[in-house]
Amino acid sequence: MSRYLTLSALAVLFLFPLAWSGYASLEEPSNYLQMARFGEGLGTYAGNSVLVSAMTVAGTLVVSALGGYAFARFDFPGKNLLFLATLAILMVPYATILIPLYVLLGYLGLQNSLVGLALVFVMFQLPFGLFMMRNAFEALPRELEEAALVDGCGTFRAFSRILLHAVRPALITVGLFAFLASWNDFFAPLILLNDGASFTLPVAVFSMTSQTMGAIDYGMLQAGVMVMAVPCLILFIVLQRHYVRGFMSGALRG
């Protein structure tokens, strides 16, 4: 019984900040109206965030599914080198890579660009995505692919028509991680985006704390926190199983 008391007390501590933020944001419903009109408007910021997240999820899924298939089923020169180079992304500090990326994306004409930001997110998601997808394709029985090949399918048709369906759970996990990372990330958009109209939600809501005119509107700030947090909370609760599975396979093997 004392264990449940401890657990309940801890649960209150962990859930209290979320509950308070929700309450504080709703105390004055005008908080949300204020926020909707802040800066370039909520529609712009939320739209940017949705766009970047959608491009990141799509890009991560395409690249890591194709790459995972290659690493699980094919032998090609440089295979190990490429795999090691991809995993090395995890070893390099975020700042070390973002400072030169700021310059490099400028060379590529992708400065202050949501497409550039999404590409950077895809790169950061690739170690996890490739690792998950390689393991998922390796776990499929070879007969599944061979049967399709014997039926006259090319490898791409076997891949797109049959194998992709079989690795759907892994795709959901990779997509979920890519969404949470790109939706929530603060440092990359802070460095790579420099025009208010292209800000994503975390950077835009942060800028509410540095208004030069007047006091900080804390109620509006908590409304901003909720707009960022609620989609993640819902998605996490709905897809919890997939999150934990991705976590287990990553944690155990990594």
Next chain:
Amino acid sequence: MTVTSGTVTSRKVQGWLYAAPTAVIVGVLFLAPLVLVGWMSLNRWPLLGPAVFNAPENYLDIAGNTLFVDAVFFTLKYTAITTVLLSLVALGLALLVQERRPGVGFFRTAFFLPGAVGFAAAGLLFYGMLNNDFGPIDPLLQTLGITDEPVRWIGTPNLALFSTITLVLWRFAGFNMLILLTGLQAIPTEVYEAARSDGANRWQILTRITLPLLRPTLALMLILSVTGSLLAFDQFFVFTNGGPDNSTVSMVMVIYREAFFRFDLGGAAALSVVLLVVLVAINALMLRRLR
């Protein structure tokens, strides 16, 4: 199925085609920037305007950059405190929700839920929650008679560090708990049963059986926590903004300031290279000690 040399070649080509998007992304967005940051660190590279080769000036400047030297010590202190507290809290939580009992799933979710919120959002949440005029914490503490007057949560160096660590514990304890749970669940129940029938008490089971068997998982958690703390940025930038009086400026914050407040990308690049080398060295050292 017999495989002729022709199909081996075609499978090599096909493998390359499937791997090509990965190779392009890794090459253009990871390896090229890695080379570029090295080259930038050898140049006077202003935010705007042409670069001029000036090696090794950017590296020599680091020793005289008092903000960075202070940030190194502050970040190490923060990393040590955070890693110890985070490990203890995560281990406590994991042990509490380890066994499958009714309701345990709810508590696991409750402890993890803050981890689904973005770190910047969590920082802004605490920024409001601990504000003296707006937040609920000060009135609550005063009603309970714990404090007499509002606490300046981010107003003094020590309190700012304390508040930031509280934020980090809230946001990451569940995440680390989840890592430890994967390790705990890999320990066979027979081991516990054998220990219990030999008369071992709870403390002996924890220190003699659970912790030694959990070593690889603990190592993973420590490496993630040390790496994450050494690279701390969001929590200080969003929550304390480095203050008061630059007392909570982390290493990555100095890199950011160097690049975008002082417009010196070359200096920022040199600091980034140093950070990379230090991080790889620490990780290699930890891997060797812990494995």
